[in-house]
Amino acid sequence: MPQQAGVSVDSTTYLKLIGAMFMWGGTWIAGRIVAQELTAPLAVPAIRFLLAGLALAGFALATEGRIPRPETGREWGIVSGLAMTGIFIYAVCFFYGLKHITAGRGALVVALTPVLVALGAWFLRQERMTPVKLAGIVIAMIGCLTVVGNGNPLALLHGAVGIGEWLILGCALCWTAYTFIGRQATLSLSPLAATLYASLIGALLLGVTAFLQGGTEIAEWSWRVWASVVFLAIGGTALAFTWFADGVKRLGASKASVFVNLVPVFAVLQAAVLLDERLGFAVLGGGLLVITGVWLTTNFSERTT
DSSP, X not given: OOOOXXXXXXXXXXXXXXXXXXXXXXXXXXXXXXXXXXXXXXXXXXXXXXXXXXXXXHHHHHHHSSOOOOOSHHHHHHHHHHIIIIIIIHHHHHHHHTTTSOXXXXXXXXXXXXXXXXXXXXXXXXEEOOHHHHHHHHHHHHXXXXXXXXXXXXXXXXXXXXXXXXXXXXXXXXXXXXXXXXXXXXXXXXXXXXXXXXXXXXXXXXXXXXHHHTOOOXXXXXXXXXXXXXXXXXXXXXXXXXXXXXXXXXXXXXXXXXXXXXXXXXXXXHHHHHTOOOOOHHHHHHHHHHHHHHHHHHHTOEEOO
């Protein structure tokens, strides 16, 4: 597998990416719990990213003896872009989308993300478009339409797709943007520093929004919500975001995004065990088409010289 020039790749990189995908699969279960129990859920991601930022800062102090920080206006702009796309807007789409659709189905929609990354890389002239990649994109799109339409790939044309599906599609677009901005961030910042400041800026944006919504009655939260907060902060953010950023740095955006194929698999399995969710065969078939199309798209990439 190709790697970024001058950056070594070993088995630990792949294990970290798999671990990140497992935890991101779990975020759909935690998100579904929060979305169903809270009317205004944005205080949860605000606390999530605040705790994640503090945990990363503590880890930096323990391992490096200091807290790294952006030095230039450009670096601050990049981490702000990470915060806006991958944290703030993503969280709004994620939690409000999960009020309307199940965790497993939502994760299958977001599985389209690597295809969007590949399309972005082609548009930015970072990769060539090939017949195999184009076929993969078409297959993945058909699968996504099937999942979004709850088994009917033509539902979008008939206007039968609800706000939940549109919001989860927004998650995929946000993560595509986050992936490309993250590649720029790790050119001059460590994955830890980029994730740390993106988390803190995102927490601030979410906290202000939650306060304005009036959804900050945290004393009334159940243990299930608090357990979800802790998991989202430590596993789904501090570890997973840093590991994914490191994978992007070592493998490149398109190759690291291949591992996102595992997120819906882990999410569907965890949702079946923890939430007793069951998806129809048509939806599962659509998810399989998405994963197949993504595999074709990302495994036959050709970088421009």
